[in-house]
Amino acid sequence: MSYAMQLLIHRGDICHGRMLLPLGLRPLLRTLSSGPRVSRSLRESYQLLQLELPDVGESSPAQVKEAYLRMAKLYHPDSGAATADEALFARVEEAYRAVLAHQSRLQSCGGSMEEEEEKVKGVAPQHRHYLSYEGVGSGTPSQRERQYRQFRVDRAVEQVLDYRQKEHETAAAAEGALVERDVRQRSRQIKVTQAVERLVEDLIQESMSRGDFRNLSGAGKPINKFEHNPYADPMTHNLNRILIDNGYQPPWIVTQRDIREDIAQIRERLLQGQARLTDPMNPREHAQWQQLCGVVADDLMKLNKTVDNFNLIAPMLTMQMVHFSLEREIDRAEKAAFQGRQESKRERVREWEEQRREREREREKRDKIKTHQHSWQGGLLAWMQNLLK
Incomplete structure (x- = not known):
């Protein structure tokens, strides 16, 4: 070459x-x-x-x-x-x-x-x-494994976020449809209400033109809506009146009512438990009383928390309440139970006295009947003797 x-x-x-x-x-x-x-x-x-x-x-x-x-x-x-x-x-x-x-x-x-x-x-x-690891990461195998795990976690997070975004979009679309339907219904109700109001107003005007309101007792006199407080704001009074007429109660009134109902139930439970005890108590009754006092202590702890919440929302300081004590409630129950026992004793004594008087009246009645019979028999005998003579 x-x-x-x-x-x-x-x-x-x-x-x-x-x-x-x-x-x-x-x-x-x-x-x-x-x-x-x-x-x-x-x-x-x-x-x-x-x-x-x-x-x-x-x-x-x-x-x-x-x-x-x-x-x-x-x-x-x-x-x-x-x-x-x-x-x-x-x-x-x-x-x-x-x-x-x-x-x-x-x-x-x-x-x-x-x-x-x-x-x-x-x-x-x-x-x-x-x-391995889908070509993700660099370095030693252990480092690439950690990087691949983080990559999978990030990918899963992105998928979850995408899914949640789609769910939110679907829910927002459904909510928008519901809101639109409610708006249509409300608009129809408003139209019906306005039509009724116009009809009522027309009827009132017709009645006034015929003179149907001229013979009212208060015609020509001012309307006193605020006799209880002439210095009250009319708007505030009307709002309060509307709330009262619809059964609304402030939260502090509801909480106060709940506290009174709860303490009444607790006192009734203590009174019933104390009334079932004998004087002196036997070991079984003592154990039952201690168990009842433990349950009542837990209930009073919860009730005192409600009292704290009430004191925070009470409108005046004079309306605030103090905590309920287990010792005071036990003393109250013991006094009430003692008074109940004394009253029951007096009631039994009165019943016994009434029964004794009833027995005495019955005995006196029987004695009168017997005396009358004896006198009638003695008179009959005396009449027969006189007749024989």
Whole structure:
């Protein structure tokens, strides 16, 4: 082969010289470049990737890529394998790039060296993308695992936020439909109310024109709406009157009523428990009384909290209430029970006296009947004796 042909075959001369070869010479150049003239470093690259040599057979780009992935999983320093070797992996990567460059050179000789390098860089896969964790993260396997977990958490949060946003939008649309329906119903009610008011006003005007209101007792006299307090604000009075007529009660009045009802129930429970006891108490009754006092103590604690809330909302200081004490309530129940016992004793004494008087009246009645019978018998005997005489 002549020196000129070698210059034409050499890639660098063709690329940098911007020479356009005839169509007949291109197959010849491809054959010569793919022939036995393969450098030692390229052969070592094929052997390192465990591929067939160019003079034995051709390897497809898919086979080259698969061989590179297999070697990367074995020798990559972050793969976690026992055969990991950073220097060897660098050699594998250089061999992979050389093989790709050789195959691309076999396919086409057009373009400059810079364009071919960019093409090789674009085709070469990034080894991290073909490891685990969906190609997310960098660093050691444990670091990539943590980064992948955080990535999954962030993705889940985004999905949840999207779902909630869709739910809120759906609820807002439904609420908007309900509000629109309520507005339509309210507008119809307002129209009906206005029609009724106009009808009533027309009837009143007709009655006034006929003179139906001239014979009223208060005709021509001012209406005294505020006899109880002439200094009250009319608007405030009307509002209070409307609230009272509709059964409204201020919160402090409701709370005060609840406190009175609760303390009345507690006192009734203590009084009934004290009334069932004997004097003196036996051990069983003493245990029952102690249990009842414990329950009442818990109820009084809750009631005292309600008293504190009432004192905060009471309109005047004179309306505030003091806490209820268990000792005072027990003393109150004992006094009431004692008075009840005394009253029951007096009631029994009165009943006994009434029964004794009733018995005495019955005995006197029987004595009168007997005396009358004796007197009647004595008179009959005296009349018979007189008759016989």
